[in-house]
């Protein structure tokens with residue numbers, strides 16, 4: 001497997017997920033700051049030209065939530081997804097997709113002080129989205145019970161990213177959930193890789209091609 005990755009980006013979420021899965025993978029280092037990015041060749045990897053993207057023998061694809069859902073199903077022994085007939089499956093899909101479909105647009109609209117019509121916007125509005133999410137972040141265990149799943153990873157990673165860049169308010173439940181998820185071994189391993197890759201990127205951006 002190959003992860004198209006750039007440090008200090010949303011690609012961290014997929015890196016963390018690969019570590020949760022114990023997957024064997026290589027990093028394809030993408031320089032999203034290169035003026036040539038996204039190249040026509042990289043657009044064949046991800047039509048949006050964004051990171052992350054994953055290649056696993058078949059057609060490469062992008063979108064973090066798609067990568068998470070794909071990996072959770074590929075490594076069933078890691079129990080990062082309820083199986084297809086499990087009654088929790090619907091909620092699992094809902095919360096895994098909640099990040100890109102609801103939180104991302106809501107936090108960007110908030111950070112740009114962009115008023116939205118909550119009935120018309122699919123994500124409602126920022127406060128509505130955050131109020132919907134908060135009661136589903138338990139103090140113990142995870143969103144769907146005792147097992148940590150891809151939905152927990154995606155929500156925790158999105159909250160971290162949003163709070164770090166001031167796009168999501170640091171509600172105590174958000175901070176606690178993100179910190180608890182961040183204590184996981186796979187997160188720590190992904191953070192080490194991220195630090196190493198970030199240092200390499202800063203030292204010599206020229207080695208990081210536009211792909």
Ligand SMILES: N[C@@H](CCC(=O)N[C@@H](CS)C(=O)NCC(=O)O)C(=O)O
Nearest residue numbers: 009010032049050051052063064065
């Ligand atoms: N919806 C995408 C968003 C990915 C995204 O926005 N990636 C940013 C970095 S955080 C990027 O690749 N930016 C470079 C560009 O837009 O060319 C996902 O969830 O994977």
